[in-house]
Amino acid sequence: MLLLEWPGKSPECAGMPEHPAVYHMLDVAAVAERLIAPFQLAPDLRDAFVLLIALHDLGKISDSFRAMVRGAQAQGPRHWELTEVLLHKHDDLLAPRMGGDPDTRCTLYAAVAGHHGKPPSLNLGTLPKPPRIRDYMNAVRHVGMGADAAAEVIEAFCALWPEASLEGLALPEAVRFSWWLPGLCAAADWVGSNTRWFKAQAPGPDLSDYLAQARQTAAVAVAQAGLSGAAVQSGPVFDFTLRPMQAACTDLPLPKGPMLAVIEDETGAGKTEAALILAHRMVQAGKGRGLYFALPTMATADAMFRRAALILGRMFAQPTLTLAHGRAGLSADFRDVIADGERHEDEPGCTAWLAESRRRALLADVGVGTIDQALMSVLPVRHQSLRHFGLSSKILIVDEVHEMGEPYIATELERLLQMHHAAGGSAILLTATLPMALRERLLATYGGGPVSPAYPALTVARGDAITAFPSDPRPVKGPVLVERLDAVERAVGHIAEAAGQGAACVWVRNSVDEAVAAVEALRAEGIFAHLLHARFALCDRKRIEAEVLARVGKAGTGRAGFTLVGTQVLESSLDLDFDVMVTDLAPIAALIQRAGRLWRHMDERPHARRPVAAPVLQVLSPDPDHVADDRWLRVTLGRGAWVYDLADVWRTARVVFAAGRIEAPKGLRALIEAVHGPEAEPVPEVLGRAEVEALGKAAAHRTQAVHNLVDLAAGYRDGGGASSDTSYPTRLGGPSRTLVLARSTPNGLEPWAEREGLSLAEAWALSEVSARAARLDKLPLPDQAAPEIRAVTQDWPEWKRADLKVCLVTEDGTICEGLRYDRSLGLLFDGDIS
Incomplete structure (x- = not known):
C-alpha cells in the first residue's frame, strides 16, 4: 500500500523502522476516541471531530516532511501548516462526506492543524479560493507528490468513520469548538506519539486492521497516562456535623445545564468544605467529571493540595491528582502522590506522564494550582487551547476571589468564566469580602443572578440565592473590636506587653522593609519576633512556615509569647490563630482577612483559654479626620503607604474606626460596600488627585487586559496566538x-x-x-x-x-x-x- 511509504517519524535508533504517517494519525485518532467519549456530543459530530483529528498530520504526506525526516534541512511551511493547506486543497472530497458550510469546515481545519500549541499562520483565507494564491501555491509546491497521496488518505479515513457529519453545526458553534478542538487534538497527539505505548511499526496491516490494533493500545495508554477518568463516589463527603453554609450546599437545588455558584461567608466558616460538597453533587449531576482548584498564590495552592489529597477519595475512585504551578516539583506532598503503582481506591495519585509537564496538569481528574494556570487558557500563549480543553470537563473552583479584584486580573477572570461557560463547564467562586459590583459582573458571565445585599449568601447564576442560615452552634469569637494606634512605637509597646503576658501575637505590615524594621524594634525590646514575607529563599520560607504552623496553627503548641511579623502572605496562605493582632492600615478586604486570623479556632481555644479578654484589632493608622496633604499615610506607615490605592485606604479608615468593630458575618457587607459601593464617601480634596490617578490606572489595566485576552468571537485561527507564557502576564506588577x-x-x-x-x-x-x-x-x-x-x-x-x-x-x-x-x-x- 503506497500510503504506508510516507514516514510519520524518524526511526528511534538504527535498525528500527520508520513509523508510517498514516499509522501515527490513526494512533492519535484512537486516543481521541477515548478522550472525547465522555463529552456529550451527538455521535455524528463526535465522529466528525475524530476524523478531523485523524487528519491532523496530513501535512506529513508531503515531499518536504519526508525529506526532513530522512536528514535534509527543513524547508517551507511546517507540516502542521501544510495540514491546513491540504485540507483546503481537498475540501471537495470532505465537503460531500462531512457536510457543513465552507466557513465551518475552514474553522475546524485550522483548529486541528493548530495542535502544536499555536494556530496556523499561513494566510489562506476561506474557501473556495484563497485570496493569496501565491502563498497557497508555494505551500502546495512543498507538498509535491504528497498531494495525490493526501487525497487517498482522506478517502480512506472517511471510510473508517462513515457517519462523521458536520451537518447542523452552525458557524458560531464551530467557532466555539475551534478553541476546544486543538486542545483535545494536542492531548491525543501527546499520548499517541509516546513510544512507551505506540511503538514504531513497519508497513504491514491495512488501515482498518491497524485502527483496530491502535484502539486496543489506546485503551491501555489513556488509562496509564491517567486520562481515563475516575468514577464518582456516592455517599457524603464529610462525616462531621455540617456548618450552615455547608448544609446549604447539600440542599441547594441544581439548575439544568452549566452553573455558577458564589459562596460568600466569613473567614473560617468552612467555605472550602462547602464548595467540595457542592462540587461533588455537581459531578454526580453530570456537570463535570473532575475539579480544578484555583488559588491566588503557590502557598495557598500547596496548602489546598494537602487538604485535597486527604478527602478526594471520598469523592472519586482512584482519581489522578496534580499540583499546577511553577514550583510544583519542589512540593514533597506532590512527589508523594506521583507513582505508577497500585493504589487503594480511596487514594489519589498522579501518573508520571501527567507530572512531566505543568501544561498536562489540567488534564488530571483533579488539579490544584494557582489561578494563573487557569488564566493562561484565555491568553494568546502557546498551548492555551490545551489548558482550555483540560478545564472544560472540570468544576472550576476559584478560592479567595476577593484577591482577584484588581482590574486586570478581574477582567481575565470574567473572560475565563465566559469561556468555561461556553464550553459547558460549571464553576464555584469562594470569597469572604467580594464587592457587590464585582459579584454582579462575575455572575453575568453565566447569565446574571439575583442581587441581594444579604451576607452570608449562596448565589446561583440564573437561579436563587440562599441568604437565611441558622446560627452556627460552634463557639464564636463575637465582634472584633477595632482600635487605632497612631505611631510605630505604640504598636511595638502593645505587642511587647501582650507577649509578656503570654499572648500569641502578630503584626501584619504592608511592606517587607517595614516588616524587617518592626522585627528589629521588637527585638530591641527583648521580644524575639519571627519574620515571614516573600523575600526569603524558598527553603527558608518553607522552614519558617512550618515553624509558625507548629506554634500558632490550628493544633499548634508552645503559643505563649510567640510573636510573628509578616506581610500580606499571612492573609490567606496559612491557617493561623493569634490572640493579639496589630496591622498596618490596609483596604477593608485585607483588614477583614487579617482579622480572620485573630481568635480563629474558637473550638480549640475558647474565650476562657485566651490570655486576653477579647479579640481586638489594633490598626496602625493616622487619623482619617485630619488629612493635611497626600502624605497623610506616609508619615505613619513609611514604605507601606505605597502598596494600596490611597482613596480605598482612607475610606477604610473612616469606615472601620467609625464602626469600632468588625462583626462577622452580619456586619461585613456594610463595611465592604461603604468602601467600594456606589454610596462610598468622597475623599478629602487633598486626596482627590490620588484617586483620579488610581481610577485612570484601573481603567488602563482593564484596557490592557481586554487587549491581551484571546478574542473568542474570532475563533482559534484569528483570535489565538503562540507567545511565550511571559509575554502575556496573568497579573500586573513591576518586573x-x-x-x-x-x-x-x-x-x-x-x-x-x-x-x-x-x-x-x-x-x-x-x-x-x-x-x-x-x-x-x-x-x-x-x-x-x-x-x-x-x-x-x-x-x-x-x-x-x-x-x-x-x-x-x-x-x-x-x-x-x-x-x-x-x-x-x-x-x-x-x-x-x-
Whole structure:
C-alpha cells in the first residue's frame, strides 16, 4: 500500500523502522476516541471531530516532511501548516462526506492543524479560493507528490468513520469548538506519539486492521497516562456535623445545564468544605467529571493540595491528582502522590506522564494550582487551547476571589468564566469580602443572578440565592473590636506587653522593609519576633512556615509569647490563630482577612483559654479626620503607604474606626460596600488627585487586559496566538529578578538549601529568592562569568542563565555592596535594618 511509504517519524535508533504517517494519525485518532467519549456530543459530530483529528498530520504526506525526516534541512511551511493547506486543497472530497458550510469546515481545519500549541499562520483565507494564491501555491509546491497521496488518505479515513457529519453545526458553534478542538487534538497527539505505548511499526496491516490494533493500545495508554477518568463516589463527603453554609450546599437545588455558584461567608466558616460538597453533587449531576482548584498564590495552592489529597477519595475512585504551578516539583506532598503503582481506591495519585509537564496538569481528574494556570487558557500563549480543553470537563473552583479584584486580573477572570461557560463547564467562586459590583459582573458571565445585599449568601447564576442560615452552634469569637494606634512605637509597646503576658501575637505590615524594621524594634525590646514575607529563599520560607504552623496553627503548641511579623502572605496562605493582632492600615478586604486570623479556632481555644479578654484589632493608622496633604499615610506607615490605592485606604479608615468593630458575618457587607459601593464617601480634596490617578490606572489595566485576552468571537485561527507564557502576564506588577543563593564550600559553590533528600536541581530551585528589578538593577550583583559561577551554570539552558543570577552569600551574609541575606530576616537592602 503506497500510503504506508510516507514516514510519520524518524526511526528511534538504527535498525528500527520508520513509523508510517498514516499509522501515527490513526494512533492519535484512537486516543481521541477515548478522550472525547465522555463529552456529550451527538455521535455524528463526535465522529466528525475524530476524523478531523485523524487528519491532523496530513501535512506529513508531503515531499518536504519526508525529506526532513530522512536528514535534509527543513524547508517551507511546517507540516502542521501544510495540514491546513491540504485540507483546503481537498475540501471537495470532505465537503460531500462531512457536510457543513465552507466557513465551518475552514474553522475546524485550522483548529486541528493548530495542535502544536499555536494556530496556523499561513494566510489562506476561506474557501473556495484563497485570496493569496501565491502563498497557497508555494505551500502546495512543498507538498509535491504528497498531494495525490493526501487525497487517498482522506478517502480512506472517511471510510473508517462513515457517519462523521458536520451537518447542523452552525458557524458560531464551530467557532466555539475551534478553541476546544486543538486542545483535545494536542492531548491525543501527546499520548499517541509516546513510544512507551505506540511503538514504531513497519508497513504491514491495512488501515482498518491497524485502527483496530491502535484502539486496543489506546485503551491501555489513556488509562496509564491517567486520562481515563475516575468514577464518582456516592455517599457524603464529610462525616462531621455540617456548618450552615455547608448544609446549604447539600440542599441547594441544581439548575439544568452549566452553573455558577458564589459562596460568600466569613473567614473560617468552612467555605472550602462547602464548595467540595457542592462540587461533588455537581459531578454526580453530570456537570463535570473532575475539579480544578484555583488559588491566588503557590502557598495557598500547596496548602489546598494537602487538604485535597486527604478527602478526594471520598469523592472519586482512584482519581489522578496534580499540583499546577511553577514550583510544583519542589512540593514533597506532590512527589508523594506521583507513582505508577497500585493504589487503594480511596487514594489519589498522579501518573508520571501527567507530572512531566505543568501544561498536562489540567488534564488530571483533579488539579490544584494557582489561578494563573487557569488564566493562561484565555491568553494568546502557546498551548492555551490545551489548558482550555483540560478545564472544560472540570468544576472550576476559584478560592479567595476577593484577591482577584484588581482590574486586570478581574477582567481575565470574567473572560475565563465566559469561556468555561461556553464550553459547558460549571464553576464555584469562594470569597469572604467580594464587592457587590464585582459579584454582579462575575455572575453575568453565566447569565446574571439575583442581587441581594444579604451576607452570608449562596448565589446561583440564573437561579436563587440562599441568604437565611441558622446560627452556627460552634463557639464564636463575637465582634472584633477595632482600635487605632497612631505611631510605630505604640504598636511595638502593645505587642511587647501582650507577649509578656503570654499572648500569641502578630503584626501584619504592608511592606517587607517595614516588616524587617518592626522585627528589629521588637527585638530591641527583648521580644524575639519571627519574620515571614516573600523575600526569603524558598527553603527558608518553607522552614519558617512550618515553624509558625507548629506554634500558632490550628493544633499548634508552645503559643505563649510567640510573636510573628509578616506581610500580606499571612492573609490567606496559612491557617493561623493569634490572640493579639496589630496591622498596618490596609483596604477593608485585607483588614477583614487579617482579622480572620485573630481568635480563629474558637473550638480549640475558647474565650476562657485566651490570655486576653477579647479579640481586638489594633490598626496602625493616622487619623482619617485630619488629612493635611497626600502624605497623610506616609508619615505613619513609611514604605507601606505605597502598596494600596490611597482613596480605598482612607475610606477604610473612616469606615472601620467609625464602626469600632468588625462583626462577622452580619456586619461585613456594610463595611465592604461603604468602601467600594456606589454610596462610598468622597475623599478629602487633598486626596482627590490620588484617586483620579488610581481610577485612570484601573481603567488602563482593564484596557490592557481586554487587549491581551484571546478574542473568542474570532475563533482559534484569528483570535489565538503562540507567545511565550511571559509575554502575556496573568497579573500586573513591576518586573522582578530572581537570585539563586549559593554558599562556598571546598568543592566550589553549593546551593543555599541543604541537599539532604534533594536532587541538586531541586536544591538550587529551593535556593531562589526574588525581589523588584528596580532595586536589584541598581546593585553590583556578582559577575555571572566568574569561573565559580560558570561551573554551576554551564549545563543550564540558555533561558535559565539569562533569567537567574547566582549569588554567593558570604559568612557575614554579604552578597554585594548594598545587599545581603539573613536566614531569619531574608533578603536585605541597605537601609532595611540598622
